[in-house]
Amino acid sequence: MPRAYVPAAIARQPWRVLLPLAMLVVFGGFVLYSAAGGHLQPWALTHVLRFCVFLALAMLIARVPQDWFKRAALPIYAGLCVLLVLVELIGGIGGGSQRWLNLGFMTLQPSELMKPGIVLVLAWFYSVLPVxxxxxxxxxxxxxxxxxxxxxxxxxxxxxxxxxxxxxxAVVTMFLAGLPLRLFLGGVGAGLIVAPLAFFTLLHDYQRKRVLVFMDPENDPLGSGYHITQSKIAIGSGGLFGKGFGHGSQSHLDYLPEAQTDFVFATMAEEWGMMGGLFVLAIFAVVLRWGLKVAMNAPDRFSRLLAAGMTTTIFFYACINLMMVMGLAPVVGIPLPFMSHGGSSMMTNMICIGTIMAVDRWSRRSGSGLA
Known part of the structure; x- marks a missing residue:
């Protein structure tokens, strides 16, 4: 269709990123469809519909003026802190953790929203702080x-x-704001000293077990090391091209725990192989490259910190999940963006995408002399 017939509000969207992102979500839908034994429910259809809803939300966020972001930063942060306190008081308990608020129409995990929230408030703080x-x-x-x-x-x-x-x-935002390198090196040194003490005194038993399992998962393959052992079996058995769509034994026979959330990449790799994994990595590379390019072209300090912080938030999600399912990091319960089933995770990542789109819009308006 000629560009002249496309509404301007649609044509100006960064489709070079949104279309690959939609492909990743649909691919995730196929993986979830297979994980459910060939059924759209309870995961695949909901996953794609959530993306569509939150894509509309991202497009709305992209239209928000920069001044509104700055004025809303502290109230949003304060509101999220209140929600975290409410989680401690009346939050729902699941899997031994108290993380959710039941809003009736949905279950909200406020800690997920704090990931972009902390970036927003720190970007605002350093934008008002004299250089x-x-x-x-x-x-x-x-x-x-x-x-x-x-x-x-x-x-x-x-x-x-x-x-x-x-x-x-938060630390990435602080680093990009220009804080002295010695502070971060000192923090790393202090962390190396405190880590052994925290391991024995602050971590819960199951958290200590996760670290020990990460170091030697084969020591208890049928107990605490079961998750990561089955994940590596699923990924390794996929080979180059996988076993074929709908033919993954690890997820279908319930050997692989949390096949639709934390270990969705292992579910995918068993059926689609290394080529499927490279496709996923390529899409993430496109999204992260776009986010960093937007940050570098941003018109001011606030915009740069905001776009870079949101991009690194998505990067952390993807990096830790992929390392986790391959046995390169302890199992910490972080879903894979745009592929794992979960409303709070999808909403958080689409808020990050929408915010980067907003910064991109501010940059284009500034370049054309409209801002």
């Missing part, structure tokens, strides 16, 4: 407080994986 003060304590202490409150509340649930994801986005 000359980024090397002093005024750039560090408030940011540590802004991070410490939600990270602490999430750790209490307990949810180590999400707590690390929130911290990762």
């Amino acid at each position: 000359g003060e980024t090397r002093g304590w005024r750039a560090v202490a408030p940011a540590v407080v802004l991070l410490g409150i939600p990270a602490g509340l999430v750790m209490l649930q307990p949810d180590l994986g999400t707590g690390l994801a929130i911290s990762f986005g």
Whole structure:
């Protein structure tokens, strides 16, 4: 169809990214369809419909002016902190953790929303902080407080994986804001000292077991090492081209736990093989490259930090999940963006996409002299 017949609001969308992203979601739908034994419900159809709904949300976010983002940063952060407190008071319990709020029409995991929320509030904070003060304590202490409150509340649930994801986005934003490198090197050094103490005193028994299993999963292949052992069997058995759509034995015979969420990549790799895995990685490369390009072309400090922080949030999701299912990181319960079944995860990642789209729009308007 000629471009002249396409409405301007549709034509200006970054389809070079949204179309590959839609392909990844549909591919994830096929994987979930197979994991359910050849049924659209309960996962595949819901997965694709959620993407469509949240794609509309992302397009709405992309239309929000920059000033609105700045004015809303602190209220959004405060509101999410209140939701995290409510999780501790009245949240639903599942799998030994208290992470969800039942809103009637949906179950919300506020800690997921804090991942883009912490990036937004820190981007706002460093945009109003004079550049000359980024090397002093005024750039560090408030940011540590802004991070410490939600990270602490999430750790209490307990949810180590999400707590690390929130911290990762915050630390990357702080680093890109120009804080001295010595602070981060000192933080790494302190972490190496504190980590052994935290392992024995702060972590729960199941969290310590996850770390030990990561180091030697074959030590207890039928117990605590079962998840990662079955995941590696599924990925390895797929070979180059996989066993074929609908012929994955690990997921169909229920050997692979959480085949539709945390281990969806293993489910995919068994049936689609290494070629399917390369397709997934290629789509993520397109999305992350686009996000970083938007950040580099952003018109101001706030926009750059916001786009870069949202991009690294998606990167952390994908990187840790892929490392987890291949036995390169402990199992921490982080879903694979745009493929794993889950409403809160899809909403969070599409909020990140919509925010990057907004920054891209601000850049184009600034370049054309309209902003």
